Amino acid sequence: MSTLVIVGAQWGDEAKGKIVDVLGNQATYVVRYSGGNNAGHTVITGGKTFKFHLLPAGILHKNTLSILAGGMAICPKALLEEIDRTREQQADLGELRISPSAHVVFPYHRLLDQLEESARGNNKIGTTSRGIGPMYTDKVQRIGIRMGEFVKPELFKKRLAEVLEFKNRLITLLGGEPVKIESLLEEYLGYAAKLAPYVSDTESVLQEAVRRDERVLFEGAQGTFLDLDHGTYPYVTSSHPTTGGACLGTGIGPRDIHNALGVCKAYTTRVGEGPFPTEQDNAVGQQIREQGHEYGTTTGRPRRCGWLDLVALRHSARINSLSGLIITRLDVLAGIPELEVCTAYDMGSGPVNYIPSTPCEWETVQAQYQTLAGWDEDISGARKWEDLPKTTQDYVRFIEEFTGVPAAILSIGPDREETIVLRPELIWG
Numbered sequence: 001m002s003t004l005v006i007v008g009a010q011w012g013d014e015a016k017g018k019i020v021d022v023l024g025n026q027a028t029y030v031v032r033y034s035g036g037n038n039a040g041h042t043v044i045t046g047g048k049t050f051k052f053h054l055l056p057a058g059i060l061h062k063n064t065l066s067i068l069a070g071g072m073a074i075c076p077k078a079l080l081e082e083i084d085r086t087r088e089q090q091a092d093l094g095e096l097r098i099s100p101s102a103h104v105v106f107p108y109h110r111l112l113d114q115l116e117e118s119a120r121g122n123n124k125i126g127t128t129s130r131g132i133g134p135m136y137t138d139k140v141q142r143i144g145i146r147m148g149e150f151v152k153p154e155l156f157k158k159r160l161a162e163v164l165e166f167k168n169r170l171i172t173l174l175g176g177e178p179v180k181i182e183s184l185l186e187e188y189l190g191y192a193a194k195l196a197p198y199v200s201d202t203e204s205v206l207q208e209a210v211r212r213d214e215r216v217l218f219e220g221a222q223g224t225f226l227d228l229d230h231g232t233y234p235y236v237t238s239s240h241p242t243t244g245g246a247c248l249g250t251g252i253g254p255r256d257i258h259n260a261l262g263v264c265k266a267y268t269t270r271v272g273e274g275p276f277p278t279e280q281d282n283a284v285g286q287q288i289r290e291q292g293h294e295y296g297t298t299t300g301r302p303r304r305c306g307w308l309d310l311v312a313l314r315h316s317a318r319i320n321s322l323s324g325l326i327i328t329r330l331d332v333l334a335g336i337p338e339l340e341v342c343t344a345y346d347m348g349s350g351p352v353n354y355i356p357s358t359p360c361e362w363e364t365v366q367a368q369y370q371t372l373a374g375w376d377e378d379i380s381g382a383r384k385w386e387d388l389p390k391t392t393q394d395y396v397r398f399i400e401e402f403t404g405v406p407a408a409i410l411s412i413g414p415d416r417e418e419t420i421v422l423r424p425e426l427i428w429g
């Protein structure tokens with residue numbers, strides 16, 4: 001039992017980064033398997049704050065090999081800047097390896113992201129503007145440029161010329177300025193030369209690691225309801241953040257994924273547009289946002305805040321084959337006398353316990369709540385279950401019972417130390 005997926009069980013920003021950092025030193029490999037620098041993973045330790053967008057949070061552990069796997073969308077400029085920034089903060093980082101199958105994000109992807117969002121008008125998705133959607137579009141259209149080609153100058157030049165001709169037609173159609181190949185090549189050949197030493201096969205490395213029973217930690221990005229297939233389509237990202245994405249994005253077979261822990265906030269947040277049945281666009285939502293400093297790690301946008309949605313969480317548990325939950329940010333709820341949790345949806349003909357499948361159903365769905373008692377105490381000093389107030393314990397028990405998934409870890413503050421491991425046996429099995 002050596003592989004573990006840390007997956008976002010809601011709409012992203014559940015504190016995956018913190019948890020991967022907490023568990024990272026127990027793993028030999030930490031692997032990002034999907035998404036790109038639309039992700040923002042915060043790690044706070046030893047008085048320093050690290051914000052990772054592309055590097056796995058495991059990079060801080062020097063005996064760990066960090067892998068950017070084939071399912072990822074990699075912006076070379078952002079990655080090189082992040083490597084430099086992280087080295088300035090901590091000199092001794094772990095080793096990094098990049099899959100030749102990972103796709104490269106270019107400036108024309110970012111430009112198209114902006115042009116497409118403007119063209120959507122009121123139906124905009126609220127993307128992070130990092131070019132992620134347009135890059136995955138190229139992947140599906142089978143014209144994307146992968147890392148393996150990018151680091152071979154002659155091949156890269158040939159591929160870029162082909163692709164750019166195609167992309168410029170689209171850019172012009174959407175009212176943008178065509179991208180000039182010469183300046184793009186000059187800049188990006190430089191990045192390719194710097195990244196080339198990191199690019200080599202990762203699939204067989206991981207497969208061999210699994211055979212040897214070495215510990216591999218998969219660091220999810222985004223969250224289950226942003227998954228292209230399982231999320232609130234079309235208000236989703238263009239990759240597969242779910243546990244299944246760890247197989248697709250790395251080349252590890254489904255039976256070699258031994259454990260999956262779903263990270264969820266004790267409430268719910270979402271950034272960008274799209275359905276959010278338990279959203280509290282009111283004083284409670286504002287209180288949660290301020291107490292929890294709920295502003296995006298990547299874009300700084302205020303996060304939309306609301307009550308914990310247990311219908312969605314239970315669905316997420318099933319999609320992701322969760323063996324355990326990691327409930328984070330319990331400390332943020334302190335001082336709210338009564339906590340609502342959503343236990344059913346009403347889509348117009350009485351309560352149901354499944355999630356909608358179409359955008360119109362998502363628009364009309366009404367959350368049905370159960371009220372649980374809150375707590376006043378600052379719980380961030382708790383280090384074991386017994387230190388928590390009875391009402392916090394009851395809140396956790398309710399989540400476990402409703403979802404049918406036991407809690408493995410509780411997080412009661414952003415620091416590495418502010419963590420309670422409840423059931424260590426659920427982590428690696």
Ligand code: GDP
Pocket residue numbers: 008012013014015016017018039040041042043044292296297328329330331332411412413414415
């Ligand atoms: P990720 O994208 O899932 O890695 O999450 P983000 O890093 O985008 O957002 C999570 C935020 O919550 C970060 O600012 C963390 O430092 C912070 N955080 C993590 N765990 C806790 C916790 O238990 N309590 C509080 N108050 N903050 C936390």
Ligand code: IMO
Pocket residue numbers: 008011012013014038039040041125126127128129130131132133220221222223226235236237238271272273297
């Ligand atoms: P982490 O890993 C929260 C959201 C965007 C937008 C939608 C599509 O930090 O949890 P995209 O740029 O991916 O095409 O935007 O997805 N989104 C995230 N929301 N956390 C993230 O990552 C996100 N990555 C993308 O806000 O609604």
Ligand code: MG
Pocket residue numbers: 012013014039040041042297298
């Ligand atoms: Mg984030």
